[in-house]
Amino acid sequence: MATSRKPTTVSRLTELSEPTLESILDVLEAAFSEDEFTSIVLANDPSLRRLFVKPMIQSAFAAGEVWLAYEEQKIVGVAAWFPPGRYMYDSEDQRDF
Numbered sequence: 001m002a003t004s005r006k007p008t009t010v011s012r013l014t015e016l017s018e019p020t021l022e023s024i025l026d027v028l029e030a031a032f033s034e035d036e037f038t039s040i041v042l043a044n045d046p047s048l049r050r051l052f053v054k055p056m057i058q059s060a061f062a063a064g065e066v067w068l069a070y071e072e073q074k075i076v077g078v079a080a081w082f083p084p085g086r087y088m089y090d091s092e093d094q095r096d097f
Contacts, residue, residue, distance in 0.1 A: 013065075027076065066078065067080075
């Protein structure tokens with residue numbers, strides 16, 4: 001029996017609204033919920049997960065790229081990176097997050 005799979009689309013984030021940021025944080029919180037390294041870094045306190053990833057996404061949006069995967073209109077995946085020569089918090093505007 002064939003399963004029906006929702007089509008996935010991927011696009012670069014061009015505007016970081018608060019609702020979009022919250023959806024991104026939901027996805028990343030779920031993705032790293034059982035990650036041992038993240039748990040160690042956050043002293044096994046899951047309430048810190050969103051606080052840990054939020055400035056990373058904001059920084060990547062400011063100085064790099066954030067790409068989102070959608071199924072229908074729901075965010076199901078997130079990728080963020082910096083171009084060569086840039087890194088997280090390498091400028092004042094990023095450190096404001």
